[in-house]
Each structure stands twice: as structure tokens, then as C-alpha cells.
Amino acid sequence: MADLAHRYENGFPKIGIRPIIDRRKLVKAATKEMTMELAREAARLLSETLRYPDGSPVECVVNDVCISGLKEAAQCADRFAKEGVGVLVTVASGWCYPLETMETNKQLPHAVWGFNGTERPGAVYMGALHAAHNQKGLPVFKIYGRHVQDMDDRTIPDDVQAKLLQFARAGLAAALLRGKSYLSIGSVSMGIAGCIVDDSFYRRYLGMKNAYVDMTEVTRRIERGIYDPEEFRTALAWVREKCRIGPDPNPAELVIPDERKERNWETVVKMALIVRDLMVGNPKLAEMGHEEEAYGYNAIASGFQGQREWTDHFPSADFLEAVLNSSFDWNGAREPYIVATENDNLNAATMLFQHYLTNTAQIFADVRAYWSPEAVERATGHRLEGRAAGGVLHLINSGPAALDGTGEMMRDGEPALKPHWEIADEEIDRCLAATSWRPTYMDQFAGGGHSTDYLTRGGMPVTMARINLVEGLGPVLQLAEGHTVELPEAVHAQLDERTTPTWPTTWFAPNLVPGDPAFDDVYAVMENWGSNHCVVSYGHIGADLITLASILRIPVNMHNVGAKRLFRPSSWSAFGTKDPEGADFRACAAYGPLYG
Numbered sequence: 001m002a003d004l005a006h007r008y009e010n011g012f013p014k015i016g017i018r019p020i021i022d023r024r025k026l027v028k029a030a031t032k033e034m035t036m037e038l039a040r041e042a043a044r045l046l047s048e049t050l051r052y053p054d055g056s057p058v059e060c061v062v063n064d065v066c067i068s069g070l071k072e073a074a075q076c077a078d079r080f081a082k083e084g085v086g087v088l089v090t091v092a093s094g095w096c097y098p099l100e101t102m103e104t105n106k107q108l109p110h111a112v113w114g115f116n117g118t119e120r121p122g123a124v125y126m127g128a129l130h131a132a133h134n135q136k137g138l139p140v141f142k143i144y145g146r147h148v149q150d151m152d153d154r155t156i157p158d159d160v161q162a163k164l165l166q167f168a169r170a171g172l173a174a175a176l177l178r179g180k181s182y183l184s185i186g187s188v189s190m191g192i193a194g195c196i197v198d199d200s201f202y203r204r205y206l207g208m209k210n211a212y213v214d215m216t217e218v219t220r221r222i223e224r225g226i227y228d229p230e231e232f233r234t235a236l237a238w239v240r241e242k243c244r245i246g247p248d249p250n251p252a253e254l255v256i257p258d259e260r261k262e263r264n265w266e267t268v269v270k271m272a273l274i275v276r277d278l279m280v281g282n283p284k285l286a287e288m289g290h291e292e293e294a295y296g297y298n299a300i301a302s303g304f305q306g307q308r309e310w311t312d313h314f315p316s317a318d319f320l321e322a323v324l325n326s327s328f329d330w331n332g333a334r335e336p337y338i339v340a341t342e343n344d345n346l347n348a349a350t351m352l353f354q355h356y357l358t359n360t361a362q363i364f365a366d367v368r369a370y371w372s373p374e375a376v377e378r379a380t381g382h383r384l385e386g387r388a389a390g391g392v393l394h395l396i397n398s399g400p401a402a403l404d405g406t407g408e409m410m411r412d413g414e415p416a417l418k419p420h421w422e423i424a425d426e427e428i429d430r431c432l433a434a435t436s437w438r439p440t441y442m443d444q445f446a447g448g449g450h451s452t453d454y455l456t457r458g459g460m461p462v463t464m465a466r467i468n469l470v471e472g473l474g475p476v477l478q479l480a481e482g483h484t485v486e487l488p489e490a491v492h493a494q495l496d497e498r499t500t501p502t503w504p505t506t507w508f509a510p511n512l513v514p515g516d517p518a519f520d521d522v523y524a525v526m527e528n529w530g531s532n533h534c535v536v537s538y539g540h541i542g543a544d545l546i547t548l549a550s551i552l553r554i555p556v557n558m559h560n561v562g563a564k565r566l567f568r569p570s571s572w573s574a575f576g577t578k579d580p581e582g583a584d585f586r587a588c589a590a591y592g593p594l595y596g
């Protein structure tokens with residue numbers, strides 16, 4: 001059976017490091033070694049700290065010579081293109097010639113670190129360089145250490161490290177999107193506008209392509225056996241051993257016979273194999289004589305319409321969405337496959353942003369309800385307290401969610417969602433044990449299937465986000481950092497019972513910002529949320545999301561990230577320093593989408 005973890009045949013985008021130098025003979029002789037050493041230190045920091053989605057260390061390419069003019073700059077650009085460089089970091093310790101040494105490829109995220117050592121005018125060069133970039137409409141991230149360093153100091157100060165890493169995480173996320181596909185399986189689900197694939201958004205803002213397959217392709221492959229039979233047997237055995245079946249919520253007259261449920265399990269396991277194969281291909285299919293189906297659609301994300309045409313007749317996609325979005329399956333721990341419920345591709349794009357920034361699984365959710373403390377007390381007699389004291393948002397997807405979302409994995413003794421290479425087998429088992437697979441509500445999902453009933457553990461720092469498309473404005477990103485919270489068991493049960501209790505629940509308390517119209521209270525977050533869906537990622541990653549959005553020229557219309565954590569291209573301050581949010585909108589409008 002082929003190892004079907006994601007394959008990145010073309011490798012990952014590398015980070016190109018551009019050491020810059022003054023070509024005057026004596027100056028060059030005095031600074032060449034130092035500049036190369038700083039460049040190598042930056043490369044070491046990035047490679048030792050950052051990981052690709054498969055867990056391998058991020059690769060950096062340091063240009064073999066210091067760039068002192070047009071010819072070396074061009075040679076470096078050619079070399080980096082051959083090496084698959086997708087992100088740039090320029091390092092300078094002294095003065096150089098900006099118009100001759102600058103890189104003008106606007107599609108490569110680019111940061112400039114000007115060494116703060118006043119024996120040489122490194123900061124002056126950085127000032128002149130970023131001025132040149134701004135005059136030419138080529139925004140760059142400017143990195144300049146807060147404290148002067150001695151010229152023989154090769155260390156990278158903490159503040160410079162933090163900015164290099166924040167830029168590189170976001171730059172790599174942007175580069176990982178480029179050239180890949182979103183695969184839409186089916187069409188619009190339940191009249192949800194987020195399911196409309198706006199090709200222009202994908203092409204112009206993300207550099208991605210769109211592929212479209214009808215859901216009948218899944219039926220065809222099921223009926224013709226176009227999936228790996230050996231893997232099917234392994235997966236079904238895993239399901240029987242690991243997937244705990246919970247009570248059927250249907251009234252007796254709607255309960256379907258066990259043998260039909262059993263057949264449904266076989267169908268949904270095949271659906272999971274087939275959707276994954278549609279996304280990334282499967283060499284095993286070629287061995288079986290299905291060369292074309294072995295190919296896949298080069299998709300880093302997909303969406304499955306499901307409702308209604310499929311779910312009224314066939315078992316729901318809850319299993320495929322839950323398992324593919326998890327960091328594990330019957331093959332063990334592996335990178336999640338991003339699959340959007342209801343084919344909501346704007347939520348899929350949000351999942352991609354957060355997945356590539358963290359390498360973790362993402363929780364897809366409906367934003368179901370805002371519960372005020374008063375309403376909870378009226379309904380249950382309990383007064384919310386602690387982080388929930390201001391009220392909570394009930395996040396609950398309509399059937400599935402990544403099983404990582406149970407919060408049963410641990411880091412330093414606390415619940416967490418982790419990159420797959422950090423996940424132990426017993427954590428996988430804990431996530432499965434915390435999940436009850438509940439027969440679907442037959443009044444809504446007449447084809448049957450099983451949803452994932454679980455409750456996310458409280459106490460996790462998380463970020464809730466969503467990309468929205470607004471006519472006349474374009475894409476905008478909104479986000480809220482906060483925490484998952486645990487309600488007393490009886491209180492959760494009472495509130496959950498009012499909803500669709502066989503679905504996965506995450507209680508979320510956003511961090512509030514007094515006086516901020518969107519974060520003054522929990523209700524304001526709900527009031528300003530732009531869609532029925534959101535994506536929850538582990539960690540307070542709002543600052544990284546904002547950096548990524550600026551690289552892609554997507555304005556951020558709502559966030560609760562402190563001003564000191566914001567890191568955008570230096571030219572954003574030219575659009576106004578007293579109003580960072582307005583400057584963001586003005587800059588994104590001025591530059592337009594990264595890919596034109």
C-alpha cells in the first residue's frame with residue numbers, strides 16, 4: 001500500500017538569503033565576511049526553527065557571493081529561481097546601492113534586515129532600499145534591531161529573530177499556496193454564498209487555480225472500485241476498532257436498520273479514500289490500470305457539497321471531512337487534508353492560511369449562537385464565570401470536525417493541537433475515544449451517515465478566523481484570538497441539547513478589547529462576524545495571519561491583536577500611522593492583489 005501522506009513532488013519553496021555589500025574595494029574587504037556570516041546566521045535560525053508541512057526543516061539558500069550591483073543581483077535572482085526560492089530575505093551591514101542591488105520580483109515576499117551597527121551605515125542603506133521599494137510599488141518588510149550591536153557581533157537579537165520568523169512563516173504560507181488548486185466537489189450547498197468559487201480571488205490574491213468535479217465522480221469510483229482495495233480493508237478495520245458508535249438520535253420510525261448503517265460505513269470509507277485521491281492523486285490507482293484517476297487535481301484544499309443532492313440519498317461526508325481534516329487516519333499521524341464542509345471554499349482558504357502558519361489541523365465550525373451570561377442563567381440557572389463570564393460563542397459544525405479538535409493532545413501538560421510529527425499514537429487514541437460517531441438526523445440527512453459528537457477541551461489559546469468576499473471591496477480577513485472554555489457538564493448538556501447535540505462543539509471566549517467596536521463584548525464579535533462559518537486554529541496566531549494577509553494584499557477588517565504585534569510591509573505606515581486599520585485598507589487597495 002503506497003504511503004499516501006501528502007506528496008510534494010516539486011519540493012517546498014525555499015527561503016533565499018541575499019547578502020548585500022558595498023563594492024568599493026576596501027569597504028568590501030572590510031565587511032564581506034561579516035555580511036556573509038550574518039546571512040548564514042539568518043539561514044541557520046530559519047532552518048532550525050521552521051518546518052514544512054511534512055515536518056522537514058525549512059531550506060534556505062544563501063547566495064554564494066555578496067551582491068554589490070546589478071549583475072550579481074541578476075545572477076542571484078536566476079539562481080534562486082532555479083533553486084525554487086519562494087521567499088526572500090536581504091541582509092545588509094553597510095551602505096550599498098539600492099537601485100542596483102534591489103530585487104524587483106513583486107510576487108516574492110521580501111524582508112530586509114539592516115544590521116544596527118553604526119560603524120557602517122547599514123540602517124542608512126535599509127532606509128534607502130525600502131524607500132526605493134516604496135517608490136517602485138514593491139513593498140518590503142523592514143527589520144532593524146532596537147539596540148546597536150558591535151560590528152564583531154554575529155548574534156541575531158531577539159527582536160530581529162522574532163520579526164524574521166514572523167515574516168518567514170507568513171511568506172512561506174503564501175508561497176505554499178502559489179500554483180496549487182482548490183478542488184470543488186459539487187457546487188453550492190444549501191444556498192451558502194461561501195460555496196461560490198470566485199476564480200478571480202484564487203488566481204489574483206492567492207496565485208491558486210480552481211478545479212471542479214461533480215459529486216457523481218465519487219459515485220462512479222465507488223461503483224467501479226476505483227480506490228485501493230487493500231487500503232479500504234485497512235481503513236474499514238480501523239473504523240470498526242477505533243470509531244465508537246454513539247446513540248441514534250432519531251425517533252424510532254426514522255432509525256435505519258443496522259445492516260444499512262454497516263453498508264453506509266463502507267460507503268463513507270470509500271468516499272474518504274476517493275476524495276483524498278481526487279485531491280492529491282494515488283499511484284496505486286495507476287497500478288490498478290486507472291492512470292488518469294491516479295493523477296489527482298494538485299489540490300491543497302477541497303470542498304464537498306454534500307447537501308442536499310448527495311445527503312438526501314447517500315450517507316453524509318461527515319466521516320471523510322472529519323478524518324481527512326484530522327492529523328491522522330488508519331495510516332497513523334500525517335498532515336491533514338483540508339476539506340471544507342458544504343464546499344464553503346472561503347472557509348477552506350481560511351483553513352489553508354491557518355494550517356500553513358501552524359502545520360496543525362483546523363476546526364471548521366458554524367458560528368451557531370452567542371450565549372449571554374443572562375441567557376445562560378435563565379436557561380440553566382448557572383452564571384458563567386472565569387473566561388466565560390462575558391458570554392460565549394457556540395461553535396459547532398453541522399456534522400464533522402477534525403478529531404484533533406477534541407483537545408485530547410497535550411503539550412507541556414496542557415491541551416493543544418499539534419503538528420502531526422509531534423503526535424503520539426496514544427494521543428490519536430485519546431482523540432478517537434473522546435469522539436462518539438452518531439447516526440445523522442434522518443430528517444435532515446436522509447442518506448444516513450455518522451457525525452462526530454465531541455466537546456473541545458477548555459483552556460486552549462485559539463484563533464477564530466474567516467475570509468469574506470465583499471462586493472465593491474474584495475476579500476477581507478477577520479479574526480478573533482481567545483480561548484476555548486469548558487462549561488459545567490450539566491450546563492453544556494442543556495445548551496447543547498437545544499441545538500444538534502450529535503455534532504462537535506467548541507465553546508469559545510474571545511479576548512475582549514474595551515472600546516473596540518468589534519471586541520467591546522462577546523456579543524460584538526458575533527455581531528461583526530461576516531459569515532455562518534469560521535475556522536478555529538490552535539494558538540494566538542492573529543499577528544501571523546495579519547502579516548500573511550498583508551503579503552497577499554487582503555485587508556484585515558477585524559482583529560484583536562495588539563499594535564506592537566503587527567508586522568506589515570514598511571510602506572503601510574506611509575498610508576497613515578495613526579490609523580493602522582485604515583492604512584491597511586488603503587495600502588491593499590493601492591497595491592492590489594499580489595498576482596495582479
Ligand SMILES: C[C@H](O)[C@@H](O)[C@@H](O)C(=O)CO
Nearest residue numbers: 190307342366398444532
Ligand atoms: C444541517 C443544516 O442543513 C446545515 O446546512 C446548517 O446547519 C449549516 O451548516 C449551514 O452552514
Ligand SMILES: [Mn+2]
Nearest residue numbers: 342366398533
Ligand atoms: Mn455549515
